[in-house]
Amino acid sequence: MKNDMEKILISEEEIQAKVKELGAILSKEYEGKNPLLVGVLKGALPFMADLIKAMDIYLEIDFMDVSSYGNEMVSSGEVKILKDLDTNVEGRHVLFVEDIIDTGGTLAYLKDMFKYRKAASVKIVTILDKPTGRKIDIQADWVGFEVPHEFVVGYGLDYIENYRNLPYIGVLKPEIYQ
Numbered sequence: 007m008k009n010d011m012e013k014i015l016i017s018e019e020e021i022q023a024k025v026k027e028l029g030a031i032l033s034k035e036y037e038g039k040n041p042l043l044v045g046v047l048k049g050a051l052p053f054m055a056d057l058i059k060a061m062d063i064y065l066e067i068d069f070m071d072v073s074s075y076g077n078e079m080v081s082s083g084e085v086k087i088l089k090d091l092d093t094n095v096e097g098r099h100v101l102f103v104e105d106i107i108d109t110g111g112t113l114a115y116l117k118d119m120f121k122y123r124k125a126a127s128v129k130i131v132t133i134l135d136k137p138t139g140r141k142i143d144i145q146a147d148w149v150g151f152e153v154p155h156e157f158v159v160g161y162g163l164d165y166i167e168n169y170r171n172l173p174y175i176g177v178l179k180p181e182i183y184q
């Protein structure tokens with residue numbers, strides 16, 4: 007797979023150091039609150055797995071699956087819930103764990119939905135932020151790295167379901183898309 011990469015934007019070492027840093031910050035923030043970390047499938051899986059191991063507090067996890075992109079590289083602007091939570095969020099401190107915020111559509115939709123479901127608080131941590139892609143004015147509460155306006159893969163992010171298992175973040179060679 008490494009041969010398919012045009013460039014590596016963020017190395018495995020940089021990611022792992024950042025996740026430990028975020029884990030320490032979030033442990034302080036959520037100590038004694040038994041937060042519910044909600045991973046947005048499938049992209050958040052590697053970040054979620056690393057982040058919870060970097061948090062030394064009582065917490066619970068659950069997952070949602072939403073579709074906004076399908077198998078394309080541009081957002082359809084629609085959010086569809088493919089799998090909802092198994093947990094009642096009323097009165098809970100919810101922390102969304104995301105791979106990347108691009109247009110902001112997915113998280114704006116989910117954040118509103120969880121306020122309606124009466125969560126005590128709803129916050130967002132994302133490993134990547136692509137601020138230049140934003141169509142809805144929403145910010146994550148904690149961001150790992152900002153990325154430029156390019157289609158990135160790795161550490162959970164796919165191109166047609168491949169490359170999610172790369173331990174780093176990078177950009178594919180143009181010929182891969184042909």
Ligand code: 5GP
Nearest residue numbers: 081107108109110111112156157158163164
């Ligand atoms: P948003 O609703 O913020 O536009 O989109 C969020 C979702 O779009 C992410 O969870 C991710 O699945 C997908 N996405 C956005 N930008 C990229 C990108 O550069 N690469 C990949 N592989 N997926 C992306």
